[in-house]
Each structure stands twice: as C-alpha cells, then as structure tokens.
Amino acid sequence: MSFPQRRLRRLRRSPALRRLVAETSLSPDDLVAPLFVREGITEPQPVLSLPGVVQHTTDSLVEEVKALAGVGVPAVILFGVPQIKDDIGSQAWSADGVMQVALRALRDSVGADVVVMADLCVDEYTSHGHCGILATDGSVDNDATLEIYAKAAIAQASAGADIIAPSGMMDGQVAAIRSALDETGHGVTAILAYSAKYASSLYGPFREAVDVTIQSGDRKGYQQDWRNSREALAEVMLDVEEGADMVMVKPAMTYLDVVCRVRAAVDVSLGAYHVSGEYAMIRAAAERGWIDGESVALEQITAVKRAGADFVLTYFAKGLARSMQ
Numbered sequence: 615m616s617f618p619q620r621r622l623r624r625l626r627r628s629p630a631l632r633r634l635v636a637e638t639s640l641s642p643d644d645l646v647a648p649l650f651v652r653e654g655i656t657e658p659q660p661v662l663s664l665p666g667v668v669q670h671t672t673d674s675l676v677e678e679v680k681a682l683a684g685v686g687v688p689a690v691i692l693f694g695v696p697q698i699k700d701d702i703g704s705q706a707w708s709a710d711g712v713m714q715v716a717l718r719a720l721r722d723s724v725g726a727d728v729v730v731m732a733d734l735c736v737d738e739y740t741s742h743g744h745c746g747i748l749a750t751d752g753s754v755d756n757d758a759t760l761e762i763y764a765k766a767a768i769a770q771a772s773a774g775a776d777i778i779a780p781s782g783m784m785d786g787q788v789a790a791i792r793s794a795l796d797e798t799g800h801g802v803t804a805i806l807a808y809s810a811k812y813a814s815s816l817y818g819p820f821r822e823a824v825d826v827t828i829q830s831g832d833r834k835g836y837q838q839d840w841r842n843s844r845e846a847l848a849e850v851m852l853d854v855e856e857g858a859d860m861v862m863v864k865p866a867m868t869y870l871d872v873v874c875r876v877r878a879a880v881d882v883s884l885g886a887y888h889v890s891g892e893y894a895m896i897r898a899a900a901e902r903g904w905i906d907g908e909s910v911a912l913e914q915i916t917a918v919k920r921a922g923a924d925f926v927l928t929y930f931a932k933g934l935a936r937s938m939q
C-alpha cells in the first residue's frame with residue numbers, strides 16, 4: 615500500500631487553521647447593494663420575483679441606505695422607475711426625474727457616508743424598453759443614444775451621484791460621458807463601466823423590478839454574445855482607454871472565467887454583478903428547502919471575489935453584511 619506524500623488535510627483540521635490559510639475573504643466592504651426607487655408610490659412595493667427586494671419611495675430609500683451603512687455596506691447603485699415613459703426616455707435626464715430626486719435626497723441625508731452610484735441607461739425610461747433611441751428600422755441608434763446618455767450623466771452628477779454607471783452597452787459611451795462630465799465641471803465624478811455585459815436570460819426578475827417590457831426584439835444587438843470571452847477583453851480595454859475608473863462584468867457566476875481574464879488584463883478596480891436571476895434562483899430553491907440559501911449566497915459571492923473581483927453588486931448585500939457583524 616502506498617500513502618500520499620503531501621497531506622493537504624493537515625491545514626483543514628480546525629476553523630482557526632482554515633481561517634489562517636484562507637486565500638480569499640469577503641467583508642461588507644466588498645458589497646454594493648442595488649436599490650430601486652419608484653416615482654408616484656407612497657409605500658414600498660415588493661418585487662415578486664425578487665423576494666426581499668422592493669421598489670422604494672424616496673423616503674424608504676433613504677432609510678434603507680442608512681440601514682445598509684449601519685451594517686457596513688459602503689456603496690449602493692440606484693435604478694429609477696419613472697411614472698412616465700416616452701420614446702426617448704426623457705425622464706432619465708429631467709432634473710425632476712425620479713433618479714435625480716432620489717440622488718439629491720441621498721446627498722442631503724447620507725452625504726459622504728455611502729458611495730452613491732447611479733445606473734445610467736434609458737430602458738427604464740423608454741416606452742419601447744430598449745436601452746437607447748430607436749432608428750427607423752427598429753435597431754438602437756448608437757450615436758443618437760450617446761447624446762442622451764451624456765445628458766443623463768450630467769443630470770445624475772449634478773444631483774449628487776458619486777459614480778455614474780453606464781449599462782447600455784453602446785460603443786463609445788464611456789468617452790461620451792467622460793467628456794460631458796468634464797465639460798460641465800464634474801471632473802471628480804467617477805465612471806463604473808458595465809464593460810462586459812452579456813445578453814443574459816438572468817435579467818428577468820430585474821425587468822419586473824423596473825417595470826420594463828421590451829416591446830419587440832431583444833438586447834442581442836448591443837449586449838454581448840455569451841459565447842465570447844476575448845470580446846469581453848476588447849470591451850474592457852476600450853472602456854479603460856475611454857476613461858473608465860472601474861469596470862464590471864455581468865452577470866457573475868456564469869462569467870467567472872471572464873472576471874479572471876479581466877483581472878489579469880487591467881489594473882483598474884473590477885466589479886461583478888450577481889444579477890437578479892442569480893439571486894432569484896437561490897431564493898427560490900431555498901424557499902423549497904432544497905438548498906441552504908444563506909450558505910449558497912456566501913459561497914457564490916466569495917467565489918466572485920476569488921475569481922478576481924474587488925467588489926460585488928448583489929441583492930444579498932444587506933443579509934451578507936449583517937451576518938458578518
């Protein structure tokens with residue numbers, strides 16, 4: 615009988631030993647909580663496909679951000695749900711738009727205690743549900759869309775966003791936003807680019823959260839094909855050249871290889887978005903008693919860090935941070 619030479623189990627004998635040799639650690643500092651704020655409601659509205667997630671009023675949003683700060687979460691990312699949608703998404707840059715009102719409320723209440731990121735896209739604001747302005751053939755007109763992204767970025771920065779996070783996957787969006795911000799005196803406002811954002815089927819519950827129905831077609835003409843990873847590097851490189859301060863891969867679990875490749879290729883801060891469908895799958899299986907939801911959440915979010923992300927956007931942010939107190 616031959617015995618193994620190297621005994622890896624020696625370092626797994628006790629929790630303290632395992633802690634000592636752990637290669638990855640997750641802390642509340644690594645988490646960003648996605649939050650929804652909806653215009654025209656007086657009470658928070660639950661999102662059925664995202665148990666535990668609500669559409670906030672401005673007031674309940676402020677309370678939630680304070681609660682997140684209380685458990686050590688350093689950042690939130692906001693999505694606005696407007697009452698009025700039109701074909702160009704004009705509420706996305708109106709000074710009275712739901713996002714801008716919420717940003718001002720947060721600036722006045724939590725100030726510098728929490729990093730406030732504003733998702734910048736127009737799908738929540740357009741009647742057709744696409745992330746930009748439609749051309750006559752029904753496709754999204756890239757360059758016409760850049761003009762409205764620039765306006766939305768200025769509106770968000772003026773209302774107090776610390777970080778602008780463009781998620782529409784238009785070519786040149788980071789450069790357009792960077793120059794719009796610089797030309798209007800918002801040189802300190804940072805950009806988190808959703809650089810490698812895939813045309814994923816895991817965004818379903820999110821679309822319920824923001825009341826978006828894509829009237830015709832899908833997002834495959836602008837979001838990335840999930841068969842590709844080299845292309846993700848091209849997206850990231852361009853965004854960094856265009857001035858992105860931070861980049862993101864989205865979704866997370868299905869794209870850990872991409873997270874790993876991006877980490878090796880660039881030195882900017884890297885985030886990954888554990889999206890609505892990823893959250894919903896865990897919650898649904900846990901509700902049936904098929905998995906232990908909290909452990910699976912901890913395992914998955916830690917795995918995203920292990921793959922190379924510096925921070926993770928996740929609907930589990932508050933729960934995870936609380937459990938780490």
Ligand code: PBG
Pocket residue numbers: 733734735736737738745781782816817818819820821833888889890891
């Ligand atoms: C687009 C946007 C989407 C998400 C974040 N920003 C949806 C989409 O591209 O269709 C999805 C986030 C999630 O699923 O949690 N504004």
